[in-house]
Amino acid sequence: MQGQRTTPSRYRAAKLLQVLVIMAAIIRHAPGQPIRACDSSGRSAACTCKPLIAFVICTRPELTELPSGIPNNTISLRITGNQLTSLPRMAFHQLSQLQMLTLSSSQISEIKLGAFETLSSLEWLNLEGNMLENLSVGVFRGLVNMWKLDLGGNRIESLPVGIFSGLPSLRQISLARNGIKTLDHILPSLPIHVQSLELDGNYISRIDRNVFARFQNLSSLVLSDNGFGNLVPGVFNGLISLSRLYLNGNNITFLPPDLFLGLEELGSLTLDNNRLVQLKGNRFGDHPSLTVFSVANNNVSTIEAGLFGRFQKLNSVNLDGNNLTSLPTGIFHGLVKLKSVRLENNRLHTLDPDLFQDLRNAWLIKLGHNNIKTIPSGFFSSCLKVGYINLQGNDLTYLPPGIFDNLTSLQFLELGDNKLDNLDANVFRDLHDVWHIYLQGNGIKSLPSTIFNGLQMLRLLYLNDNKLSVIEHGTFDGLPMIENIYLQDNPLTNITCEMLPSQNVSTSLTEINIDCTCEWEPVYDCPEFSWVGSKLECSNPLRLSSDSLDKVPKNALTCAAPRMVCFNQIGWVALSVLALLSNSLISN
Template identity: 30%
Template sequence: MHALAEVDFHNNDLEEIEEGAFDNSPNLVELTIFHNKLRSLPKDIFRKSPLLETINICENSIDHLDEGTFKGLTKLKTLHLDNNLLTTLPPQLFNGLNALTDLNLQRNGIKDLTDGIFVHLNNLETIDLSKNQLTELHNIFEGLTKLNQINLSGNRLSSIPDGVFSGTSLSYLDLSSNQIENISPGALKGLHLLKGITLESNNLTEIADTSFGDLKQLSILSLRNNKLESLPVGIFSENTALEYLYLSNNEISKLENGIFDKLARLTRLHLDNNRITDLESGIFKNLNKVHSFDIRYNKLKAIYAQTFAGLRSLTLLTVSKNPIRSIDCDAFKAFPFLEYLSIADIEVEDLPPHCSSSLKRLHSLTIKNSKFKQLKKGTFMGMGKLRNLYLTESHISFIEPGAFDGLADLYALSLYQNNLSEIVKDMFIGLEKLDWLTLTKNSISSIDPTTFELFPNLRYLYLGSNKLNNLKGTEFTKLPKLSYIDLSNNDIMSLPSEIFMSSTFLTHLLLNSNNLKTLEKGSIPAAPKLVYLYLQKSNINEIKPGTFENFKSLLNLDLSNNTLKHISAEMFQGLTVMHSIGLEHNEIRDLNPDVFDNFPQLKRVRLEGNKLDVRIMEIMKGKYPELD
């Protein structure tokens, strides 16, 4: 035991460590006892382990420590006491721990710390006091000249005393999730090396214009989730190194022109979830390095030509959830490098002509919950690099031929939840490279059989929640790469035999929530590589022998939530490689225990919610213990 250097007792049920437990381990360097049930430590437990460098006793139930617990540990560098039940700490607890660099006390119940409790920890670099119950800070960081990081998040602090962090070498300070109401001019005094501070989730209503004056090297500032209504125009005037600024989830209604003038290095600006009604022209004039700008959930009513002037490096813009009634296309000329644009809940009825010509580098465009009723020819002309187009939850009922002109490289198109009633051939001209098309939740009742001839590369097609009931059979024959098709939530009673004739790569077929009723051979045309077939909630009351005889590759079959009363092996003839079958929530009253004997690879059967006798269920479980 004398040569023992590491001891690890983590994840046991230790309730006690006997006094002298480590007396025969003078060479012990690392001790791990986290996630046990310890309530205390013997006073002199480490007296004969002077070489200890790391102690981890987190995730126990320790509610007190004696003053001399760590006496003599002059080489200790790391001490983790987090996730215990400590409410107070003896004033001299850390005396003599001159080598300590990392101290973790988070997730205890500490209510108060006496002045100078850490004064002897002159090599301390990081301290975590988060998620305790501290209500005020005394002079507890005095003398900690090497202290680099402090985490005080999740306490009950209502104010920050002036100069409380003076004399430290802080580069990161977390004061989030407290109850701080204001930041006085002296609260952060002397923090010349600070690079990051988070003050989010407090009760801040005001910040003095000089509060951040000493933070010359600050690069990250988060003021999210507070109650700020306004900011002094000079608040960031000394923070010329700032790169990330988060002002989200406040009550800001107006930003003064000049507030961002000194932030030439800023790359990310978040103003979402405020009450901003207007952005003054020129407010972003010096922000030519910002690449991400979020102003969702505000009260902007218009986008003017000069609204975003200065944001020339922007690649991501989110202006969703604003009551925008008008858009000046010249506004987009400010973004020669824009790649991602998201606009939702706007009140304009279409994208003004030629807006797209200013968005030549755009890769992804989302327009959600708009009042668009139609897409006109050339709407997206100029967006030659667009790969993803999402026009969802709007009122689009008509698409002019040529609406998608210029989108030869488009990969994904979503028209989810609009008012389309039919699909005609000329609707999608120019989308030869389309891989993914969503038309779910429209009112589509007919599809021109030649429409999908335009999509030789389409693999994913979503037509669920429409009004389809009479497919002609040739709609999908020109989709040689189709692998996934969703026809759920329609009124389909059967499918033409040739409908998947060319779908040699089809693996997923969703026909759930239709009106199939009786299944027989040919009701569902087979595809040679079909693996998943979903038929739940389709009013199926009978399956005739031979229905699935050509489904040689099918692994998963879902027939749940139908009205089947009888099950026989003949119903599933041909499903030789089936792994899973869902028959739950039908009306099955009787079942032959041998029904699945001819399916050697079957691993999962769902039968709950039927009317089977308990004895049959017990026989099934005994016969097939691996089945659910």
């Protein structure tokens, strides 16, 4: 006999019982007593306990005091998103094995002395996102093994000298997103052995010379999003171990000579989202360890020739979002270790044929959204390891023959939103590993039937919003990994079964996006229609949007051109509104 079916009344009764159990767990403790964190089931109204990994997480929003019953062997305790306002003395006295404690996104404004005194094993304390404003000396007493402290997102403006005394292991401190206005109220209290300091998102308006001089062990300094202006020479004096410096999101318009002199260990320099207009070599030292240089989203229009030549270990250069119209000759020469070059959203219109001649290890090249009209022949010939090329949003009308030859590692190619009207049959012939090709938003009128031959790894193909009227037989044959083809917003006619992928070959096909016009009627008679019809998905007209063709009756297909369909639905509405406005103005 099969098991009895649960009746609706039984189901409701079971749900009611479950609710009552939860309510009982919430209210069964006596008033004034804390909720118990863990019961025999490993779950309570406030917490989830995972004894196998000694992990407890408590996220009940209504929690106003620390839960009781936390297992003594807990290694990680996370109490977040609640109404806790203070931490009492000896708050965690039974948790001597605790290594990670998170008390974030709450309302904590007070921590009693001795709150953490018994947590000698604690390594990471996270107090981010509370309402802490004043911290007393001794508040972190006993945390002898703590190496990371997060005080970000509070209301701290100053710290008393001695607050970090007796914390020999402390190496990382975050004071991001507080109310700090001057470093004079913070830096004297910090231990000299600190290695990472986050001060981003504060209100620091000025940084004086030698202010960091005593922090010779500091390796990472974050000063982003404060709003200070130009820096004075010598501001980074003494930071002989600094390897990462973040200055993005301020109001820097000018870098004084030798600003970064002496930072011999500097490996990453970020100056994004400032107002710099030029980059000159004498603003920097030699920086033999520099691997990351980012000045994105500034107003840079001039770069001194040879600026990057001194940084022979450069791995990444980001110049996105500036006002560059050209680049100095040889700007990247000798940078054989460079793997990422980002030049998007500038105003580049011509490219030096030898710009990338030394970039034999480059993987990412982004030149999108410029004013580039032509790509020199052989432009990428040295970039044999490139995996991602972005040329989207330029003014390209033509691709030289062989422009992508030998780029057998290329996986992503973005050519959308240009002015290409035809493509050479062999333009993609060596792209054996390419996954995605973007050709949308051009003026392509036809495709050679062999253009995608050999692209065994191609998964996504964007051909939408072009001027394709005919797709030749066999164009999509031989694409075993293809998943999506985008054909919508093309004036396709004379559609036949032979222009579509084959079920035997393209076994990974998920969908082909099309405009469901009456030009697709012949496909209903294709031998594989039960398969291909389920893959053809209507993008237009709106009434058929997201329907697969096998679910759309023939007589539901529209015979209007796709762009006219779009105009009929939207354009006529706009014209009607304009007419009404005109009549209103005339009548007045």
